[in-house]
Amino acid sequence: MVANHKSNKTWDELALWLDAIGPQTDSFAGTVIVCPTMAFLSEASQKVKTAGWKLKIGAQNVSHFETGAYTGEVAASQMRDQVTYTIIGHSERRRYFGETDAIVAEKFQMAQKFEIKSIFCVQDENTPIPAGVKIVAYEPIAAIGTGIPDKPENAKAISAKIKQKGDYIVLYGGSVDAGNIKTFLEPGLVDGALIATASLQSDSFSEILKNTK
Ligand code: PGA
Numbered sequence: 091m092v093a094n095h096k097s098n099k100t101w102d103e104l105a106l107w108l109d110a111i112g113p114q115t116d117s118f119a120g121t122v123i124v125c126p127t128m129a130f131l132s133e134a135s136q137k138v139k140t141a142g143w144k145l146k147i148g149a150q151n152v153s154h155f156e157t158g159a160y161t162g163e164v165a166a167s168q169m170r171d172q173v174t175y176t177i178i179g180h181s182e183r184r185r186y187f188g189e190t191d192a193i194v195a196e197k198f199q200m201a202q203k204f205e206i207k208s209i210f211c212v213q214d215e216n217t218p219i220p221a222g223v224k225i226v227a228y229e230p231i232a233a234i235g236t237g238i239p240d241k242p243e244n245a246k247a248i249s250a251k252i253k254q255k256g257d258y259i260v261l262y263g264g265s266v267d268a269g270n271i272k273t274f275l276e277p278g279l280v281d282g283a284l285i286a287t288a289s290l291q292s293d294s295f296s297e298i299l300k301n302t303k
Contacts, residue, residue, distance in 0.1 A: 091282055091299060092123045092209060092227070092261065093289035094150060094177060101130050108134060110292035111299075112143035118299055120282065123148045123175050123209075124289075128164050135172040148175030151183055152206065154196035166204035176201050177284075179211045181231050195220040209261065209284065215251040219258075226258045227284045233264025235287055240264055242273045249280045268297035275302055 099107065104126050115122040125148040126134050135147045149172075153163035169176070178201065179194035189197075194210075198220045201208045210223045213231055228248050233240045240248075240262070249260045262274050263284030274280055289295045 091118075091120065091302065092125065092148065092175075092177075092263075092284045093295055094125045094180075094263075094284055094286045095127065095290060096150065096182070096286055097127055098290055099126065099130075101133060104130055104134060105137065107290075107292045107295075108137055108141075108143075108145070111295060112138060112141055112145050114296060114299055115143050115145040118144070120302070121146060122299065125150045125175070125177055128169075131169055131172040146174045147172060148177060148209065149173045149206075150177050150180065152176045152178065152197050152201050154193050154200055156200065166200045166206055170204045170206055173206055175207045175209055177209045177211060177227070179217075181211065181213050181229060181234060184213075191218045198223060211263070211284075212252065215248050219252075219255065223256070224259060225261065226252055227261040227263050228252060228280070229263035229284060235265070237265050237287075239266060239270055239274075242276065242279060245274060246276075246279045266298070268294055268301050271298050271301050 123146045138145050149169055153165045155163055157165050178197045183189045198208050209225045209227050211227045211229050230240050245262045252258060252260050259281045261282040261284050262280040266283045266285045267288040
């Protein structure tokens, strides 16, 4: 289960969220990953380490450049000690920040080089997936932040098509909440979920974790 906080939360708000969710991840059967804003990766990772929670930290993006004169970029080499995962190729990155298939493939290479695991977002079954990717998040654009998730049958069909292309872990993302999470996790459907809106409040994220069982 991946919580993508996007550009939300002050440090104080994130710290409260971590205090609420962190302890629950210890008894959770699967992996729980939180992707806070870049600004707090370091503090968040420190807090999780100190508490000893099973919760993992992910970035929402990584630079396709190594180090050097790239104002505003955060390189994989700079975040590798703070994160285990990074999201790559989210549709918001593609749409608002001009990330092309070629750029996201370079980002994946950079993450690989610095041993950060990628959660590679595809918008449909035709989005190119670079060789070596292990975790794919299927996120249909119309379902993101709209409250109208993809139909589970459709998510299942797309997930099956993606799995035909490689031995991937497939996540579904787009208006997942505590009420519908179970419909996506039916056997043979998807392996997990990428959740933004319903992950922001710790109570609703906690409900989601409970309802996966
Ligand atoms: P949502 O977003 O859960 O708010 O629909 C999902 C995402 O963008 O990863």
